[in-house]
Amino acid sequence: MSNLERGTDAAAAAARHPDPAFPRFHPRPAQGWINDPNGLCYVGGRYHVFFQYNPDSARHDRICWGHLSSPDLLRWEEHPVALRPQPGGPDALGCWTGVVTDDGGVPTAAYSGVSAAGGHSQVVLARGSRGLTEWRQEGQVAAPFPADPHVTAVRDPYLFTFHGRRYAVQGAGLASGHAAVLLYRADKLDDWRYEGIWFTTEDALAARHLPAEIWECPQLVRVPDSSGAETCLLMASLWLASDYHHHPNGVGYLLGSLAEDPVTGLPVFTPAKGGKADLGPDFYAPQILSLPDRALLWGWSNEVSGLDGRAGRGQEQTDAAGWAGLLTFPRQLAVHGGSLAVKPASELRGYRGTPRAKGAAGTLHLPGWTAEAVVTGGEGRFRLVLASAAQSRPVFADTVAGGDELSIFVDGSIVEVYRHGSVPATLRAYPEPGEQWRLELPHGAAADVWELRQPATT
Structure with a gap:
C-alpha cells in the first residue's frame, strides 16, 4: 500500500x-x-x-x-x-x-x-x-x-x-x-x-x-x-x-x-x-x-x-x-x-478501555471527557450533566422504565444516547475548564462505565 x-x-x-x-x-x-x-x-x-x-x-x-x-x-x-x-x-x-x-x-x-x-x-x-x-x-x-x-x-x-x-x-x-x-x-x-x-x-x-x-x-x-x-x-x-x-x-x-x-x-x-x-x-x-x-x-x-x-x-x-x-x-x-x-455498531466495543464502574447506582462521574456508560434497570428520570464546583449544567434528560437499556457515549463535545430497540438522540455540549460529566440515575438503575481508549495499531 x-x-x-x-x-x-x-x-x-x-x-x-x-x-x-x-x-x-x-x-x-x-x-x-x-x-x-x-x-x-x-x-x-x-x-x-x-x-x-x-x-x-x-x-x-x-x-x-x-x-x-x-x-x-x-x-x-x-x-x-x-x-x-x-x-x-x-x-x-x-x-x-x-x-x-x-x-x-x-x-x-x-x-x-x-x-x-x-x-x-x-x-x-x-x-x-x-x-x-x-x-x-x-x-x-x-x-x-x-x-x-x-x-x-x-x-x-x-x-x-x-x-x-x-x-x-x-x-x-x-x-x-x-x-x-x-x-x-x-x-x-x-x-x-x-x-x-x-x-x-x-x-x-x-x-x-x-x-x-x-x-x-x-x-x-x-x-x-x-x-x-x-x-x-x-x-x-x-x-x-x-x-x-x-x-x-x-x-x-x-x-x-x-x-x-x-x-x-x-x-x-x-x-x-x-x-x-x-x-x-x-x-x-x-x-x-x-x-x-x-x-x-x-x-x-x-x-x-x-x-x-x-x-x-x-x-x-x-x-x-x-x-x-x-x-x-x-x-x-x-x-x-x-x-x-x-x-x-458492535465494533465500537473495541474502544472500551479500563472499566471505571460496575453496577454503579445513584450519581457517578464519568472519566474525563470521553467515556461510555451502559445503564440498565430502574424506573424514573435520569440526567446527564456537566458539573463543576460552581454549577451544574443539564445536557440531556429522559426516563427509563422496566427493561430499558441505554448506551451513552460522550466524546469531547458530542453525546450519543442509544435506547435498545429504539432510535438514538444526538446532541452537542461544550465542557468548560473544571467541568466533569456526571450521570444521575433513578432508583433501581445501575451503570457500567468505561473510559475510552484507542485500540493498538497493527
Whole structure:
C-alpha cells in the first residue's frame, strides 16, 4: 500500500488537538468545516467514508470531499482531499452530497455539482483509483436539472437496485410546496433517464413523518427485519427555507415495501409506518451503507450556534477553534416490531478501555471527557450533566422504565444516547475548564462505565 493510500492516523491528530471540545474517537480532520457524510462504501477490506469538507476554514464555503478509511470502524486514516470544485466546471461552486459505486470495475462518485451562485444542481461523475485515493474529475454530467415545470429544487443523488436494474433518486422541492423524491433509471451510469416525481408529502404518512419543503439526502435501502419480511427504508433530511445549518425538523423515515408497477415496470414505494431517525437536536444529513448482512449509518452533527437558546459557540469562537462539525459513530439499523431500531455498531466495543464502574447506582462521574456508560434497570428520570464546583449544567434528560437499556457515549463535545430497540438522540455540549460529566440515575438503575481508549495499531 502506498503512502497516499495509507493516509495519516486520525487518532494521533485528535490526541494532539488543543481544543477539549474536539472529539478524540469520532474521526475528522484536525481543522476545517465538515458536514454531510458521502460516498460510503466497503472496498478492498476497508470502510471508506467521504464527507463534505472545507479544509481552509471552519465555515461552509467551497465544499470539497474529504476522505477517511478504516479496516475495522475503530482505527481511521485520513487521506488527501478526494474531490475539489473545478473552475468553469459543473461543480465550480462545490462538490456536494453523493455516493460512490462500482461502474464496470471503476470506482465512481456521483454527486451534486453547482456551477454558479443561484444555479441548479446537476449530477456530476468522477472516476477513482482502485484504492479510492486518487480521483479524476472531467466535468461529466450524468443528469442535468430535470425539464419539469413542477420541480424547483433538486439535490443529493442516491443509487439502488430493484429487480436487477439500477435506479437513482434525488431529493426535491416542488412548486406546489411539497417535498419530493425524483426517480431515474441509471442503466448507464453516465446517462440517467428521468422518470418523474416518484413520491411526495402528498402522501399522508410522508406529510406526518417527513414534513419539509425539500427532502435532502433521500435514500432507499433494505434493512434486516426480525420478522423475516423484506422491508424497505426511505429516509430523508427535512429542509425548511428558514434553516441555515440549523435543522429543527431533523431526519424522518418511512418503512414500507417496493413493488413493480404492472404498466411501467418501475418500482413503487408503499409506506406502512414512520418516525424520527434521531430524537436529538444535533443530527442531520445521514447516509446509509447497505451491506449484504447489515446496514450502517453515519450522520452529521453541527456546532451549536445558540439559535435555539442552548449554550453554544458563536462564529468568532468557531473560527478561533478552527474546526466545525463532526460525524456520528457508525450505527447499525434493523427493524423490530415494525419500527426502526438503531444501535451503535458492535465494533465500537473495541474502544472500551479500563472499566471505571460496575453496577454503579445513584450519581457517578464519568472519566474525563470521553467515556461510555451502559445503564440498565430502574424506573424514573435520569440526567446527564456537566458539573463543576460552581454549577451544574443539564445536557440531556429522559426516563427509563422496566427493561430499558441505554448506551451513552460522550466524546469531547458530542453525546450519543442509544435506547435498545429504539432510535438514538444526538446532541452537542461544550465542557468548560473544571467541568466533569456526571450521570444521575433513578432508583433501581445501575451503570457500567468505561473510559475510552484507542485500540493498538497493527
